Amino acid sequence: MALTATNLEGTLPLIAKGKVRDIYSIDDSTLLFVATDRISAYDVIMKNGIPDKGKLLTQISKFWFSILGDVCPNHLITCDISSLPESVQTYKDQLQDRSMLVRKYKILPIEAIVRGYLTGSAWKEYKKTGTVHGIKIRAGMQESEAFDTPIYTPSTKADLGDHDENIHPDEAVKIVGEENAKKIADLALKLYIKAKDYAATRGIIIADTKFEFGVDESGNIVLVDEVLTPDSSRFWRADAYAVGTGQDSYDKQFLRNWLTSSGLAYKDDVEMPADIAIKTKDKYVEAFEQLTGSRWTN
Numbered sequence: 001m002a003l004t005a006t007n008l009e010g011t012l013p014l015i016a017k018g019k020v021r022d023i024y025s026i027d028d029s030t031l032l033f034v035a036t037d038r039i040s041a042y043d044v045i046m047k048n049g050i051p052d053k054g055k056l057l058t059q060i061s062k063f064w065f066s067i068l069g070d071v072c073p074n075h076l077i078t079c080d081i082s083s084l085p086e087s088v089q090t091y092k093d094q095l096q097d098r099s100m101l102v103r104k105y106k107i108l109p110i111e112a113i114v115r116g117y118l119t120g121s122a123w124k125e126y127k128k129t130g131t132v133h134g135i136k137i138r139a140g141m142q143e144s145e146a147f148d149t150p151i152y153t154p155s156t157k158a159d160l161g162d163h164d165e166n167i168h169p170d171e172a173v174k175i176v177g178e179e180n181a182k183k184i185a186d187l188a189l190k191l192y193i194k195a196k197d198y199a200a201t202r203g204i205i206i207a208d209t210k211f212e213f214g215v216d217e218s219g220n221i222v223l224v225d226e227v228l229t230p231d232s233s234r235f236w237r238a239d240a241y242a243v244g245t246g247q248d249s250y251d252k253q254f255l256r257n258w259l260t261s262s263g264l265a266y267k268d269d270v271e272m273p274a275d276i277a278i279k280t281k282d283k284y285v286e287a288f289e290q291l292t293g294s295r296w297t298n
């Protein structure tokens with residue numbers, strides 16, 4: 001069974017519901033992040049969920065936080081639910097393996113995207129104008145080709161229901177200020193490069209990814225949110241990679257294809273058929289196993 005919503009029955013205040021996560025307040029400086037099995041495509045949440053998806057996302061993020069800990073501090077306190085308040089211990093079945101206790105920060109309203117490969121909206125823009133997020137890119141590149149060096153291509157962080165908008169790095173300066181903009185651009189690139197070098201050893205290409213950052217009271221930048229999951233990144237199998245065409249990815253491609261071919265893209269309240277849900281789950285499991293080298297035994 002997929003868990004599409006949590007219900008801790010008033011034990012903790014639910015302060016936000018994202019597309020995937022239910023966020024509870026523990027105290028002024030601590031949040032409980034519970035990744036549900038909700039899935040969104042084209043920014044619309046499906047009616048049913050993908051069994052275990054929230055657990056897989058949580059375990060993938062946890063894995064990356066440990067690998068990337070030396071690049072910059074992050075918000076994770078623990079994934080161990082025995083450190084949660086007594087009052088929620090009875091909701092173990094909803095929380096186990098899918099919760100993260102995190103430090104709460106002021107979020108910088110920028111999606112810090114890094115792209116190593118020319119694909120998706122970047123490829124569309126490049127074909128039209130020779131630019132990516134307004135940045136001039138060398139001529140003659142093909143779809144899915146690697147950039148000469150990874151590029152930082154931020155977008156705005158839209159409210160629930162709105163769409164993020166690709167922006168030039170100079171626009172990000174206007175939103176978060178010069179100092180923060182410079183720091184997050186630099187950190188996002190360092191994090192991406194470390195992660196993609198690791199993933200390459202596991203046969204995975206991280207084509208692009210999105211990070212979010214917060215600031216603490218002293219102005220230090222902290223890595224927050226989920227990191228390097230199939231929801232926030234494009235993972236490609238290295239053994240199937242070919243330049244000059246679109247790549248299959250470890251993510252929602254089945255779902256997107258099904259939505260498009262059934263004319264349901266962007267529609268609300270869509271129920272996925274069981275085979276689409278199962279195939280999608282398999283992709284998340286594959287990403288977890290391939291990246292971490294561990295079996296998914298849940």
Ligand SMILES: Nc1ncnc2c1ncn2[C@@H]1O[C@H](COP(=O)(O)OP(=O)(O)O)[C@@H](O)[C@H]1O
Pocket residue numbers: 017018019020021022023031075102103104105106107160212214224225226
């Ligand atoms: N440490 C943190 N402190 C405060 N807010 C956070 C922190 N980490 C992530 N967030 C916010 O929590 C939300 C995560 O839930 P999610 O379901 O992924 O939402 P979304 O639909 O915005 O992607 C995001 O809006 C993110 O900006």
Ligand SMILES: [Mg+2]
Pocket residue numbers: 018020225
């Ligand atoms: Mg999110």
